[in-house]
Amino acid sequence: MDFDFAAGRLSLKGESYPEDASAVFGPIFSALETFFAATEGREVTFDFDMAYFNSSSAKALMNMFQMLDQAAASGCRLTVNWFFAADDDTMKEFGEDFSEDLDHVTFNLVAVE
Template structure:
């Protein structure tokens, strides 16, 4: 399985999923015209990565400055996949990084966290 790297654009984040470090990074803004289409390869890579018997632990570093509602739905789908992986014995940690002055990002992180019952989810103020 190869790493997944998607370069940042004006409306999409930089994405790097590394199989060797088990660190999944999303950084930037997310408001693509079609979030489902943009994130489809990301979700497929994540499903395959989580299904791999070699994957025991993973950390998701999520630093999204701004995102639209359709991106929010995809992020929740990602968190649901990660939550399922935890139920299946994987050690997963989500770090939702946001500027301490960005109240909207903090509130969104808190809302995601509330919807997740067994996925370790940290809100990290930077």
């Protein structure tokens, strides 16, 4: 996780399979809520480069995407880049599924060789 709030560059990368996803993602949600409360009109890029996540992390990510969409609806110019290995159909499909529920976010699927 690398959040450069001043630059408007946010990144989640790697694997996520905690036993208690709320304990891991709770502080992230709090930080994002504080950040997005003061970002109206700002341009923000959020890169997701996840190699693996479990079902509880998937639910947390869905909640995070809902938060991002609400921030974008409130005036934040938000771009999400969903990186996935070109041969990883599962991660590509997750990106497609997450993007379907976003009405206000620019969502890019980015295949990486």
